[in-house]
Amino acid sequence: MSTTLLEEVPPPRLTPIEGVKEGLQRRWARPGGRAYAVLRWTGATVFAVIVLGLVVSLLASSSQAFGHSGLSFLWSGTYNATKDIYPTGIFIIGTLITTAVAIILAVPIGVGTAAFLSELAPKWLAGPLSVLIDLIAAVPSIVVGLWGLLVLSPVFARHVEPFLKKIPGLEWFFHGPAYGPSMLLAGTVLAVMILPTIVALSRTALQGVANEDREAARALGATRWQVVRTAVVPGARTGIEAAVILAMGRALGETIAVAMVIGNNNALPHSLLAPGATLGSAIINNFGEANPGLDRSSIIGLVVVLLAITALVNVGGQLLLRRRLRAEGAVA
Amino acid sequence: MTIEITSNVETSPGGSPGQSTPGASPSPTAAVSLRGVNVSFGKHRVVRDVNLDLVRNRVTALVGPSGCGKTTILRAINRLHDDSGGKVTGQVLVGDLDVYARDTQAELVRSRVGMVFQRPNPFPTMSIFDNVVAGLRLNGVRSKTVLREAAESALHHAALWDLVKDRLHSPAVRLSGGQQQRLCIARALAVEPEVLLMDEPCSALDPIATAKIEELITHLATDVTIGLVTHNMFQATRVSDYTAFFLLGDDRATGELVEYGDTKTIFESPHDPRTRAYVSGEVG
Amino acid sequence: MSATVFPGGAGIPSDSGALADAIGARRELVRQSARRSLGRRRLVGRIAIGLCVVAVAISLAPLVALVAYTTSRGVKALSWSFLTHIPTPPGIPGGGISSAIVGSLIIIGLAVVMAVPIGTMCALFLVERRGRLAGALRFAADVLTGVPSIALGIFAYAVLVGPGSLIGHFSGLAGSFALAVLMLPIVVRASEAAMRTVPRDLWEAGLALGVRRSRVVRSVVLRGALPGLVTGNLLAVARAVGETAPLLFTVLGSTLLATNPLQPMGALSLTIYSNGTQPYPAAQEIAWGTAFVLLVLVLALSVVARVVSARLNRQAR
Numbered sequence: 001m002s003t004t005l006l007e008e009v010p011p012p013r014l015t016p017i018e019g020v021k022e023g024l025q026r027r028w029a030r031p032g033g034r035a036y037a038v039l040r041w042t043g044a045t046v047f048a049v050i051v052l053g054l055v056v057s058l059l060a061s062s063s064q065a066f067g068h069s070g071l072s073f074l075w076s077g078t079y080n081a082t083k084d085i086y087p088t089g090i091f092i093i094g095t096l097i098t099t100a101v102a103i104i105l106a107v108p109i110g111v112g113t114a115a116f117l118s119e120l121a122p123k124w125l126a127g128p129l130s131v132l133i134d135l136i137a138a139v140p141s142i143v144v145g146l147w148g149l150l151v152l153s154p155v156f157a158r159h160v161e162p163f164l165k166k167i168p169g170l171e172w173f174f175h176g177p178a179y180g181p182s183m184l185l186a187g188t189v190l191a192v193m194i195l196p197t198i199v200a201l202s203r204t205a206l207q208g209v210a211n212e213d214r215e216a217a218r219a220l221g222a223t224r225w226q227v228v229r230t231a232v233v234p235g236a237r238t239g240i241e242a243a244v245i246l247a248m249g250r251a252l253g254e255t256i257a258v259a260m261v262i263g264n265n266n267a268l269p270h271s272l273l274a275p276g277a278t279l280g281s282a283i284i285n286n287f288g289e290a291n292p293g294l295d296r297s298s299i300i301g302l303v304v305v306l307l308a309i310t311a312l313v314n315v316g317g318q319l320l321l322r323r324r325l326r327a328e329g330a331v332a
Numbered sequence: 333m334t335i336e337i338t339s340n341v342e343t344s345p346g347g348s349p350g351q352s353t354p355g356a357s358p359s360p361t362a363a364v365s366l367r368g369v370n371v372s373f374g375k376h377r378v379v380r381d382v383n384l385d386l387v388r389n390r391v392t393a394l395v396g397p398s399g400c401g402k403t404t405i406l407r408a409i410n411r412l413h414d415d416s417g418g419k420v421t422g423q424v425l426v427g428d429l430d431v432y433a434r435d436t437q438a439e440l441v442r443s444r445v446g447m448v449f450q451r452p453n454p455f456p457t458m459s460i461f462d463n464v465v466a467g468l469r470l471n472g473v474r475s476k477t478v479l480r481e482a483a484e485s486a487l488h489h490a491a492l493w494d495l496v497k498d499r500l501h502s503p504a505v506r507l508s509g510g511q512q513q514r515l516c517i518a519r520a521l522a523v524e525p526e527v528l529l530m531d532e533p534c535s536a537l538d539p540i541a542t543a544k545i546e547e548l549i550t551h552l553a554t555d556v557t558i559g560l561v562t563h564n565m566f567q568a569t570r571v572s573d574y575t576a577f578f579l580l581g582d583d584r585a586t587g588e589l590v591e592y593g594d595t596k597t598i599f600e601s602p603h604d605p606r607t608r609a610y611v612s613g614e615v616g
Numbered sequence: 617m618s619a620t621v622f623p624g625g626a627g628i629p630s631d632s633g634a635l636a637d638a639i640g641a642r643r644e645l646v647r648q649s650a651r652r653s654l655g656r657r658r659l660v661g662r663i664a665i666g667l668c669v670v671a672v673a674i675s676l677a678p679l680v681a682l683v684a685y686t687t688s689r690g691v692k693a694l695s696w697s698f699l700t701h702i703p704t705p706p707g708i709p710g711g712g713i714s715s716a717i718v719g720s721l722i723i724i725g726l727a728v729v730m731a732v733p734i735g736t737m738c739a740l741f742l743v744e745r746r747g748r749l750a751g752a753l754r755f756a757a758d759v760l761t762g763v764p765s766i767a768l769g770i771f772a773y774a775v776l777v778g779p780g781s782l783i784g785h786f787s788g789l790a791g792s793f794a795l796a797v798l799m800l801p802i803v804v805r806a807s808e809a810a811m812r813t814v815p816r817d818l819w820e821a822g823l824a825l826g827v828r829r830s831r832v833v834r835s836v837v838l839r840g841a842l843p844g845l846v847t848g849n850l851l852a853v854a855r856a857v858g859e860t861a862p863l864l865f866t867v868l869g870s871t872l873l874a875t876n877p878l879q880p881m882g883a884l885s886l887t888i889y890s891n892g893t894q895p896y897p898a899a900q901e902i903a904w905g906t907a908f909v910l911l912v913l914v915l916a917l918s919v920v921a922r923v924v925s926a927r928l929n930r931q932a933r
Contacts, residue, residue, distance in 0.1 A: 254764070
């Protein structure tokens, strides 16, 4: 009996059936192989079934809506029994706007924080601060949403939004009554939620830059900040981009906190101060009351659209992250 | 076994090395002079009381077993310990510039003293051209003409021009290891430093690339003063005019300069028995 | 005792010719430029570093404010009876969140029972096998980590809750399933990473001794990877405990002290959502109290995960 250490030893050429039999015998005859192999394969299979099941069941449950409206579902949605409309296009726009607000607010702040923690702060300060930010990343979104609704919203209505309305040149973005709950508030709450992600991933990317690169710049007469700008940030760029994309994925897919602070209005928002709706908030607010049939199927259609958008973004982020890892592997 | 000194000793300054007491004023030929230099990290003193001159437009090799403070001393010359928590005492002069004087800016020291590291470290996201002129740009040089001229001159000096002149804007990381190291030399040369510090520049290279870098070092010494840390005794005999031999002191923790003289003397008739033992053990 | 020898005498070969002149001129130019620009370069640096400090302050402010505010409101709402009583009907003062606490614990417990074994087994598969299948699973896990949690709730609804599905009505178990799916990719990737830190030599040493492969895995790999496994699982639990969206349409929420996972149950996050979105101060008070309990639970889990990983790492060394 031969003990092979690796499973993937190329088997001798046999007919397919012989090959399978031989393979099974080889694998199962080995001591401790059988039960263990069954265990591993069970884990992998269950996992694969769940992933496929997720996709298949959502597609199946939404097929009625897509069958009813075809591709126009992606813009105008479907009517439900009481002639309420789920305007998919407006939800998509709301999702993109709130995410954009979150990214615009969180990226400069997050990357700046990461640069400070990784490059500029003394160790005794950087360590605890990083732990603090990592811990706060664990705060559940429902708690952030509660805070956004009960604390931040009145502050926005009374101070932030009236102030923004007075800024000349930005009237197009900020006009209309200052309610509090709005696209802007939703974007801000999202920014708070994705900040720790951006900080943590960017910090990892910055720390991944080889020390030799820093010294090269330093030895050429660079100041502290020039070292960061010429040697560190460009080297970490792909990693930071991946961080932003993954954070974007999180912002796109966040539902509960957004549903609490966006004001829930199924109309095209005319300003960032106007209430709106996102795919996620629309699902949360309408699924419970939806009637079985086309009505519910339409909302599951919204889930499918949301899933497709986030999957696209996340796959992009993962590919970027992998490319960076591979590039680093090639250099090392 | 006798050692062939193949370096350009015949062009070295006349006169035989004479004894000098520590604390003496720097010799007029010194581009860099260290007087009573100590480097410590926290409570640990890494090297103590080094008195050493790097003679202008000559190659001085810093040799000795690993961990005896050669690199530490080299990095003290351009204040690279400032950011890694190392504390330097004593006096370091680069030309007439007192490196550790209160009003001396570390950045200005470093723009006068180039450095080449163990592993080739071109900026991975930059093109060949951007790498070469990185130092100029960092020091505020904006003129395109100056950048272009400096890049060409530096690449010529690093014997890289003919190889890369048609692809100056391709990524630097596409070059081979030896070429990358020569690019790093060009990058250091582009700011026209008076002194070039090289920290085992060939340790990550194959023999052929090493030979090229060694040839380059002897050529460069007509314009710049070179301090070269090396493990390789043959390399020291091949390229250096002067050799400084470092060893751990009696406490087995702190490095010190044992002997300094022209390379031929150090390798053929060293004064110090410790040098003799090491040189014969390594080379003979 | 160090005797230092200095080479004496002069005799520097003087550079001559246009080349040397050009070099000298450029050297002077670079020097001047370096000197002249240093002030500006340092100023720019100081401003940039200042902006980074401001960024740190801005990113910490809302996060710290949030935690501080929740704590101050939550502590006021908290009492022994708040933790041990079920909610009172709307309008009647008093009442607590015992049904939500019990519900959350049962739901999470069942989710752990589902996700951890499957996840660990799947991680073993990924560690032992190379090639396209493993790559695809790994990629699926990475993408699944980013799937919006509401989608997992709707998935559980479609499979377990909706008409014609396996259970056919709202239940704690459906919520557990949704959370298990949420935890699964985290468990898989964290466990795989932890197992990979066990040196391959140790596997092979064990196998070369003729030890059964399953024993090698049990006694070498799982033990060696233990800190990483514990940390990964705890972080997955911490993430799942706070989730709301997967529970909304599966668990439904209940004000009764339900312990049968096949029936609707309460959950902390659902209590926060239903009370926090009401305009009545009494309901908001309950929301803050519950939010504080949830916050403490989640932060405690995260801290424990870190401490465990740090301690076990130190032992392993």
